[in-house]
């Protein structure tokens with residue numbers, strides 16, 4: 001009778017030993033990196049990001065204090081993070097063609113962003129970029145945007161001064177989100193959403209867009225989002241409903257504007273602010289000779305610009321006001337500078353109108369305070385290009401020429 005361990009053949013033991021060794025060396029290669037010197041150090045895993053979701057930027061800052069460039073382990077892919085300006089320059093300038101948004105990013109973001117500038121790569125992206133930079137540098141658009149920002153700044157100042165007089169507490173970030181949404185949407189579509197005054201349709205659209213971008217972001221930390229999308233449950237079901245609201249509103253606006261342009265009625269509709277908005281310019285530039293309008297293309301272009309413009313601007317302003325509260329002496333200097341640059345008047349509207357582009361260009365102290373705020377609290381602290389040709393990129397990231 002035998003007891004204890006069952007008998008094993010020597011061949012089986014050798015095979016099992018070799019298998020364990022292979023697994024260990026594979027894991028070591030992932031953690032240390034094949035040819036250790038060529039890979040930045042591992043600082044954590046992508047699962048730490050989920051754990052630190054509510055303090056993600058502080059988490060990255062802590063890691064960057066330890067390493068200028070590091071890796072986070074992720075199943076199926078490698079993620080390299082860098083705050084090294086030489087590497088950033090290499091990615092965004094010297095070797096730009098080797099980086100892009102990538103297929104995985106497109107997969108997650110295209111339900112909401114379609115084929116806009118945020119998701120496009122290569123020639124498609126270049127096309128978007130060319131159109132956007134051409135239009136944004138146009139004098140007419142710049143004058144139009146200046147007027148829109150002036151209008152909404154005055155509206156915001158009225159609300160704030162009313163609340164202050166009534167000693168009514170207010171959520172400043174929320175007000176700034178509404179004001180920038182109204183401004184950017186007017187510049188992009190030529191229609192005032194008027195979320196600042198609580199317009200029902202505008203507020204429903206703005207809330208759906210904010211929710212949709214949050215649910216889209218969740219896909220980056222939920223490995224099972226495709227299953228949820230297939231089953232149409234949870235955040236994915238909510239995302240689908242929000243996108244329906246967004247699309248219905250966008251297509252309605254685009255159709256109305258395209259009809260105005262084709263009827264030669266631009267600017268006559270009661271809710272159209274001007275013909276200098278981006279949508280009007282894009283419709284005129286992209287409508288075929290046969291009069292065909294590519295509604296989906298226009299929807300993607302405009303929605304991407306609205307998303308790109310509103311949150312970073314509102315975030316920057318919210319941090320700026322936070323900094324002004326912390327530094328009253330800076331606040332005082334900016335207020336003196338504004339009084340010198342603008343018209344001496346007790347009317348909020350007149351004062352806002354007097355702050356023209358020329359007047360703003362004289363406000364160097366304000367400019368310095370805003371750029372310092374952006375340095376300390378960047379609105380977009382993380383951008384995430386994908387690498388096309390790994391070997392070149394990894395060599396450079398590890399500091400190998």
Ligand code: HEM
Nearest residue numbers: 117118129132184305308309310312313316379380383384
């Ligand atoms: C304080 C305000 C802003 C900050 C800090 C900011 C910052 C940035 C950053 C860092 C990127 C690069 C993202 C990347 O490489 O993935 C970006 C892209 C972009 N931003 Fe802004 N932005 C601001 C305001 C605006 C406004 C007002 C608009 C337009 C209305 C705008 C339109 C865009 C567009 C279209 C892109 C995509 C460019 C591309 O992919 O080629 N941004 N912004």
